[in-house]
Amino acid sequence: MIKLDLPVYWNITKNRKIFVGMNWYQRANKYEINKVKQEYHELIKLKLFGNKEKIKGSYQVKYKYFYKNSGSDLRNVTSVIDKFFNDALQELKIVVNDNVNYYKESVDIVGGMDKKNPRIEIEVEELK
Numbered sequence: 001m002i003k004l005d006l007p008v009y010w011n012i013t014k015n016r017k018i019f020v021g022m023n024w025y026q027r028a029n030k031y032e033i034n035k036v037k038q039e040y041h042e043l044i045k046l047k048l049f050g051n052k053e054k055i056k057g058s059y060q061v062k063y064k065y066f067y068k069n070s071g072s073d074l075r076n077v078t079s080v081i082d083k084f085f086n087d088a089l090q091e092l093k094i095v096v097n098d099n100v101n102y103y104k105e106s107v108d109i110v111g112g113m114d115k116k117n118p119r120i121e122i123e124v125e126e127l128k
Contacts, residue, residue, distance in 0.1 A: 002094070002124040004047045006085070008065070008077055009118060010036055021076040037084050044088040055095045058127045060105035061086070067110070068118035078108045081120050089124070 011017050012032065018024045020040075025033060063078045086098035096102055104127055111121065 005119045005121045025080050040084040041088045055126045058104045062107040062123040064109045064111040064121040066114040
């Protein structure tokens with residue numbers, strides 16, 4: 001099993017921090033989205049540095065969301081993180097592909113409030 005956590009707030013510039021969710025994704029231009037996606041890929045690469053586990057078959061991903069604001073929407077956040085994360089898994093050759101032949105299940109859970117460290121904890125598991 002592969003485990004890591006990712007932030008849900010991201011610094012676009014020195015003075016601008018965004019909440020990485022569908023509201024931002026729908027309003028941002030393609031260059032900003034690509035910049036954030038590439039930066040997330042770099043972070044994922046760093047967090048998985050030394051990971052020897054490769055998933056050769058189908059897999060599932062579990063997301064546990066720890067929110068800062070109780071008005072936030074679970075799927076608003078996990079949908080964008082899911083896209084960035086699975087693309088990175090494929091780019092890093094940890095999974096064969098993130099299409100429906102391999103990526104079979106996504107589980108989204110609310111972990112609770114954490115005002116000091118809002119994040120998504122992620123677990124990736126190969127299905128038998």
